[in-house]
Amino acid sequence: MSLEYYLLYIILPILVLSALLVFVRFLLGPHLSDRVVSVDLLMTIGVGIVGVYAMATAEATFLDIAMILGLLAFLGTVAFSYYLIKRKKND
């Protein structure tokens, strides 16, 4: 079994399954904070998927996208927590 088949047919399905599980929590989540946690974890899983895909297709350029995705995940979490506090103050 070559490494490419291992990455594409074992590792990527595991990551996609975990993304689906996270999406279940995104739909269920009783509070807005749960959904923010789900989006954060979804973007972190996205970094992993991009890393695996960069290995499977031998394109090192994808790793730049992984870095940007990590940046955006942190930015989104910070902005959402800021607006959670803001919204509570306005109530």
Place this chain on the structure above:
Amino acid sequence: MTELLVMVLTGLGSLFVLLAAIGLVRMPDLYLRISVTTKAATLGVGLILAAAAVWYNDMGVTSRVVATIFFIFLTAPVGAHLLGRASYISGVPLWKGSWLNRLEGKYNPSKETLAGMPTAEHEPPLAKEES
């Protein structure tokens, strides 16, 4: 040898990410969910990116991967802390089974102050004179 190392690293990383996702679904409480996802997903993604560095065996790729891992390790706890603080302030309840809440009775939601923090009346007058 390299191939085996990459297989082990990506396998462990994807398993940790899967554990984080299962924990996100199964945990009963927002704070426990934050606690699970931050640690397990950070470790999993770090292992997968390390596998990419091992597989390419190239200086440019390795530096990029190290920068990404460093950034994720640095920002994941900060983001989790910010989100937990915002959720506690906005009133997300704790799980009924959690027995330790050190902020109980110390946070005043109407004034948004913690016990021990300087309030407006007790603020030193030095700051007002300078402004």
